[in-house]
Amino acid sequence: MKNTASETTSGTPHAAPAMPSRRGFLASSALLGATLFSPLRAVAASPAAAPVATAAVDKAVKTGLPQRVTLTCSADMAHAVSATWRAAGPLQSPQGQIAPLTAGPGFDAAAQSFPAEPFTFETESGETTYQYSLTFANLTADTQYCFRVGDGRSWSEWNTFQTALDKPKPFSFLYFGDVQTDIRAQCSRAVRTAFRHAPDARFMVCAGDLVNRGHDDNLWGEFSDAFSFIAATVPCLPTPGNHDTKRPEKAPEPEAPYTAAPAYHAHFHLPANGPKNAQILNGEAYYADCQGLRVISINSNVFDDDAPTNAAHKQAWDAQLAWLEEVLANNPNRWTVVTHHHPIYSTSKGRDNAGLRSLVRPLYDKYKVDLVLQGHDHSYGRTHKLAGDQIVDPAAPGTIYIVSVCGPKMYPFKPKFESLMAATASEKQLFQVIDVDGDTLSYKSRSIDGQLVDAFQLKKDATGASTYLPTGKA
Numbered sequence: 209m210k211n212t213a214s215e216t217t218s219g220t221p222h223a224a225p226a227m228p229s230r231r232g233f234l235a236s237s238a239l240l241g242a243t244l245f246s247p248l249r250a251v252a253a254s255p256a257a258a259p260v261a262t263a264a265v266d267k268a269v270k271t272g273l274p275q276r277v278t279l280t281c282s283a284d285m286a287h288a289v290s291a292t293w294r295a296a297g298p299l300q301s302p303q304g305q306i307a308p309l310t311a312g313p314g315f316d317a318a319a320q321s322f323p324a325e326p327f328t329f330e331t332e333s334g335e336t337t338y339q340y341s342l343t344f345a346n347l348t349a350d351t352q353y354c355f356r357v358g359d360g361r362s363w364s365e366w367n368t369f370q371t372a373l374d375k376p377k378p379f380s381f382l383y384f385g386d387v388q389t390d391i392r393a394q395c396s397r398a399v400r401t402a403f404r405h406a407p408d409a410r411f412m413v414c415a416g417d418l419v420n421r422g423h424d425d426n427l428w429g430e431f432s433d434a435f436s437f438i439a440a441t442v443p444c445l446p447t448p449g450n451h452d453t454k455r456p457e458k459a460p461e462p463e464a465p466y467t468a469a470p471a472y473h474a475h476f477h478l479p480a481n482g483p484k485n486a487q488i489l490n491g492e493a494y495y496a497d498c499q500g501l502r503v504i505s506i507n508s509n510v511f512d513d514d515a516p517t518n519a520a521h522k523q524a525w526d527a528q529l530a531w532l533e534e535v536l537a538n539n540p541n542r543w544t545v546v547t548h549h550h551p552i553y554s555t556s557k558g559r560d561n562a563g564l565r566s567l568v569r570p571l572y573d574k575y576k577v578d579l580v581l582q583g584h585d586h587s588y589g590r591t592h593k594l595a596g597d598q599i600v601d602p603a604a605p606g607t608i609y610i611v612s613v614c615g616p617k618m619y620p621f622k623p624k625f626e627s628l629m630a631a632t633a634s635e636k637q638l639f640q641v642i643d644v645d646g647d648t649l650s651y652k653s654r655s656i657d658g659q660l661v662d663a664f665q666l667k668k669d670a671t672g673a674s675t676y677l678p679t680g681k682a
C-alpha cells in the first residue's frame with residue numbers, strides 16, 4: 209500500500225472534532241439565530257416581513273434536514289450506540305433524541321436528548337461537508353429504541369434499533385466483503401437481500417474497501433444510498449481497506465498514509481478503545497462486545513509494508529500489535545472474531561500477505577480466535593480449521609479464515625493456499641449471516657440470489673474448546 213497524496217481537510221477524528229472556519233460558523237450561526245429563534249407570532253403580525261422570514265426559515269429547515277444517517281457500534285453494544293449524519297450546512301444545535309420503542313405513538317414524550325459534535329472536511333472540489341456524530345449512552349440492555357437526529361427543528365425520521373443484552377443470548381450478525389465499486393447500482397442488492405435474511409442482525413461487519421477512493425464524497429453518498437435505512441437500523445462495524453486510505457492525487461503526502469481518509473471517520477463514529485499510544489488508529493483499531501462475542505478490527509494497512517517506513521509508522525505498527533494481543537488476552541467473551549482487510553491466506557493469483565501472516569497469525573493461534581473475516585481479493589475462500597498454517601483436526605484448537613466480496617468487482621480465484629480452502633467461489637456477490645447461540649456458531653454464505661454457497665458450524669464444550677462441523681460446501 210503506497211499512498212502518495214493527502215486529502216485537503218479541516219477534519220480531525222471524533223476525539224477532537226474540527227469546527228468549520230470561525231468566520232463561516234459565526235455567519236451561519238447569525239442566520240440560524242435570526243431564523244430559528246425569531247418568534248413566529250411576530251412574523252405573522254408583520255405582513256411585510258413574513259415572506260423574507262418564511263424563506264429564511266424554509267432555508268434553515270432545509271439546511272438542517274439529516275442525510276446519510278448511519279449507526280455505528282459502540283464498545284458496549286448493550287448500553288450505547290453511535291450515529292452520524294450529514295446536513296447541507298452548519299447546524300447551531302446538532303443533537304439526537306432517543307426513546308424506548310412503544311407499540312403506539314407518544315413514545316417521544318420519554319425521549320432523551322444528546323448533543324452532537326461536528327466533523328467537517330473539504331471535498332476535492334473544495335466544498336465543505338457538514339457531518340455530525342454522537343453517542344447515545346446509558347441505554348438499557350436488550351431494549352428496542354427509536355432515535356432521530358437533527359438540530360431541534362429539522363429531524364430525521366424516527367429509526368428503530370435494539371441494544372444487545374449484557375450477557376450471552378442468541379443473535380445474528382452480517383458480514384460483507386469489499387463493497388467498493390458500483391455501490392449504489394449493484395452493492396445495494398447484496399445489502400438489501402442480506403437484510404431480508406437477517407432483519408434482526410445486531411451489527412454488520414464490513415471488511416474494508418467500503419469505497420473505491422476513500423476521499424471521494426460522492427462514493428460515500430453511494431454507500432449511504434446502498435445501505436439506505438438499513439444503515440440507520442443495524443450498527444455498522446467497518447475496518448479500513450487499502451482503498452479507504454486513498455487521498456486525492458494532488459494532495460500533499462499524508463502524515464500517516466496507512467490510515468483511513470477523513471471521509472471514513474466522518475461517516476463512522478467508532479469506539480476509541482484502540483492502542484492508547486497510537487491515537488491515530490482510533491476508529492480503525494477497536495473492539496466491540498456483543499452478547500458473548502468480541503469483534504476486533506485492526507487496520508491491516510499498517511502492516512502492509514515489509515517493515516515500518518518511519519518512526520511514526522513504527523509506533524503505530526508496534527502499538528497495534530501489542531494492543532491486539534492485549535484485547536485477545538483480556539477477553540471475557542466465549543467467542544472471538546477478528547476482522548481486517550488484507551487476508552492471511554489470499555485467494556487471488558500472485559497475492560500473499562506474508563508479513564501480515566507472520567505478525568498476527570501466531571496471536572490467532574495463541575488466543576484461539578474463532579473466525580477471521582477479511583476482504584481484498586474479490587473472490588470467496590473459506591479455510592478448514594487451521595493452526596500454524598496447517599489444517600488441524602476439527603476438534604483441535606484452530607481458526608477459520610474467510611475472504612468474501614460484496615460488490616461486483618471480481619478477481620480470478622487462484623490462491624497459493626488453495627489446499628487450505630474448504631470452500632471457494634468466484635464471480636459471485638456474496639453476503640454472510642453468522643448466528644451465535646450459546647455453544648454453537650453457525651455460518652452461512654449466500655450469493656445475492658439467495659443461494660447457499662457455503663456453511664459450517666463451530667461448537668464449543670464447557671472448556672471453550674471448539675469442534676468444526678462442515679455443513680455445506682461450494
Ligand SMILES: [Fe+2]
Binds near residue numbers: 386388449451584586
Ligand atoms: Fe478491494
